Amino acid sequence: MSEDYREMWQSLGLDLAGHDALLGVLGGAYQDIFLSQKNRPAGMAYFDFVMSEVHGLRIRELLDEKKAGRKIIGSYCVFVPEEIVLAANATLVGLCSGADFAMSEVEKLLPRNTCALIKSSFGFKLGKVCPYLESADMIVGENTCDGKKKAYESLGHLVDNLYVMDLPQVKSDHGRALLKSEYLRFKTEVENLTGVAITPESLREAIQTVNKKRAAIHRLSALRKADPAPISGLDALLANQVFFYDNPARFTDSVNKICDELETRVAEKNGVFPAKAPRILISGCPMAVPNWKLPFVIETSGAVIVGEESCVGERGTRNLTAESGNSVSEMMDAIVDRYYQVDCAIFTPNPDRLNHIREMAAAYHADGVIHYGLQFCQPYLMESIPVEKALEEKNIPTLRIETDYSMEDMGQLKTRIEAFVEQLR
């Protein structure tokens, strides 16, 4: 951290001792997992800086935005449309949910068999260590899985600015109509919060801004198809994670800059792993900062991760919002169409996800797929079996992993993944 932000954190009501402990662990993990990698692209220095200031400079920026009258909206899910938030002169940030914290307090509110992601979001609130949550003027929950649906009821007792968005669990014309009504309700709520009416111009600009972010990530993803891979899966995951925190325009520039560098690397066949290293596609639950356990184990087992079929990855970013609309109504329809394509496991049936995994495996020349399920995440764990079956029918080796945020199973994971990687060679 380049400055002392203690006064700022104190003003947000953070528990400084707890927060220091969190940053201490985070810094150490980052050093061991990211900075120890060999031959990293120089452009990753930007992301290293972002991570070093993720609770510092970025929070100061957000607070400066608030002072200037801009509102901050926090979310836990890719179904919250950033376009609507930006168009109403607000900033959308992802909220902390990638590490265990204050678990003993969390388990006074939630059953032990709740997934790590939900428990983490509560831990960061109860432990008072998430400056994003404490900076937010509105926290958006969304009715995805059973756990979240009920957990937001409990979170609503801990915060006074929770807004819950409904989502259909089936894809149909009726489901799309429900989603549209929810996005229109959200638009009104955001406009009321900011006092800014969304116009065709502001919404078009917002759509373009977010699309540029996504397009930059698409460019980065396409470069990972090369062999040798020009960037590690860990670093690419980091870019996908920073997608949720950073200023959109600056993020887009930074990703494009690193892509320029990676294009040169690809041309020079300069990879972070040797050519023909086993290539892995990860599929399944999202990995929020600082949930880097599984990618770290995979990439220290001799394989390179070439893609993430995940909300923090291609599931969350792959589709663009159509920019052709002229009116707010037309653009809202485009937003609904775009988000309704997200093939989250909360939808049943969900054939698009299976097709997408197959497409990704082919496009990224993956030798195998590792399905990552968070313990107690029923939607993804239940989908993992048909996913495994369908992939193996196509002779794509698949390994299903069920884990959480703890480090207790590191040895077990390492053994299983090394054996899987060996099978791919």
Add this chain to the structure above:
Amino acid sequence: MTAYYIDAKTAADTGKKVAWITSSGPVEPLIAMDVIPVYPENHGTMIGASKMGVDLCEKAEAMGYSRDMCSYARADIACSPTNGGPIGGLPRPDMLVCCNNICGTVLKWYEIQARYYDVPLFILDTPVIHTTFSEAARTYVRHQVADYIVFLETCCQKKMDRDRMAEVGRLSIQEQKLWQSVLDTAVNRPAPMSAFDAFFHLALIVTLRGTQTAIDYYTLLLQEMRERIDAGIGAVPVERWHLLWDNLPVWYKTKWLSDTFASREACLVADTYTSAWCSSLQYMDETDFLTSMADGYSRIYLNLGVDQMADTVIGMIDHYGVQGLVMHSNRSCKPYSLGQYDIQKIVQKKRGIPTLIIEADMVDARNFSEAQIETRIDAFMEMLTP
């Protein structure tokens, strides 16, 4: 129930169609279409009560399913390829009907079974109601109810008889009222029945809702309860404490739990589980049953927000005059178990009665520690004593 299962098991011979349906799913249109409804969750209760749950859950785990997945789902999925369970597996379905007003797990579970049996699946998606049932959600569900009728007409290759549907709806409402009356008899002292009895008598309101058989059964049961009230016959020998149960039963330990509480002079006079089958009665319209199904099936207890659930619990505490609340934190059921700590706090704040949370599972006995739970029940009973 035996006749019902014989009918269901011989459906292939009698030319009747069989639909598997979720426990709180809209069964009335199936009855109106002469389709035999079969409930994998009821099957789960039988598996649990027969103490066959662990074996079947382990079989599902060997098939690759997580031990953390709902034990009803695991037991049912394992039964399909093995014809396991107390009745040698359920009859093969011609269609599946899944309503997610109870949980999201049923969506994937029924999809797995639809794939296994290669039969059509209809999903009725009922958005959770945190505070109010929005007009958009109501419209969404109503459209799906209309689609449901089309689905049934397509599967059965015949038009629905709307008069028959209206009659089935009327019977269903009548049964729900009767069931509520049966449960209400436990306000008497001594209580003529306990929640453990309700767990048993529940079978028909779930399975045969919308039929005369259920009307006849609950009419007789109500009469018997009234006779017990008149004769002063209670469900437990000595009834000093009146308690409320929350969440599904622990099917393989109902007798043990019943005996444990009874031996401590406690009667569980009511529960939030069995009453859920009449919890949205106020939204059902006898004169327009199909239209009212959107509200009726969306606004059941388990699909409500925590504050509304807490209001229901407090209403039951007052109605049944209970002195303590026993909550089963059910490893299998997230919608029931998440939020229980909030409800516990609300109850303690508003009514100040002792509460007990026991951790277990409805079917998988590996998640039940008898000694630990007995110790906790003893500590709880001590809290009740002034």
